[in-house]
Amino acid sequence: LRYPVICIDGPSGAGKGTVTWRLAQALGYQLLDSGALYRIVGLKAFEAGLISADVSQAIDEMAVLALTKSLDIAFVPNNESGCVDIIVNGEAVGEQVRNETVGGYASQVAVFPKVRQALLKLQQDMATRSGLVADGRDMGTVVFPDADVKVFLTASAEARAKRRVMQLVNAGQIADFETILATIKARDDRDENRATAPSKPAKDALLLDSSTLDADMVYEQIKKHCQEKG
Ligand code: C5P
DSSP states (O other), X not given: OOOOEEEEEOOTTSSHHHHHHHHXXXXXXXXXXXXXXXXXXXXXXXXXXXXXXXXXSOOOHHHHHHHHHHOOEEEEEOTTTSSEEEEETTEEOOGGGOSHHHHHHHHHHTTOHHHHHHHHHHHHHGGGTSOEEEEESSIIIIIOTTOSEEEEEEOOHHHHHHHHHHHHHHTTOOOOHHHHHHHHHHHHXXXXXXXXXXXXXXXXOEEEEOTTOOHXXXXXXXXXXXXXXX
């Protein structure tokens, strides 16, 4: 038995997270936040001293692989929030992975083919239990190449940086547009130009640019596309 899979790929800040969550809620599907997996590995690798903020420093791929394999990662549906909690070594992973610093660590470990391979089955298994909306970079190209619906949601780096500034300002934090823009561009560059599973649209993906769209418009367009795909 194969359950329906909807893939939403694209760079960070394009609005994937919001639309993925809304689709999963509306359809009663599970949600796979694949970026969280790379964030967890990135954070653990940083804590273990295997990577640093200095991206020019060489990284021991086999050590990151061993660490990845040592992690006991489980997705547990949370009926209260309607989301899927990620449990690592028995502990729920929360907001500590949701910042740009950890996003940078994630993209450093995400370049390694062996690390990606080690996380593959965990992701694919999610589709053996129920319908799935999967958010990431390579959902439609590598993890679920036979998915029913594929969307590549993008936006200009400037639009994404502006959104991030607004989020931080609304949270009462100080945000510098130029610094954020440079960080976004550096992460895009690493994700798009790596040799294995680079961030790019699948051949059969709907391309959607959200630079001038709000979250409702993005949701409506993707919902319509899902309906057209049956
Ligand atoms: O989507 P998110 O910003 O949480 O992803 C963090 C990082 O994890 C990305 O910048 C990318 O390097 C990596 N990633 C990936 N493949 C995925 C999801 C995320 O390489 N499917």
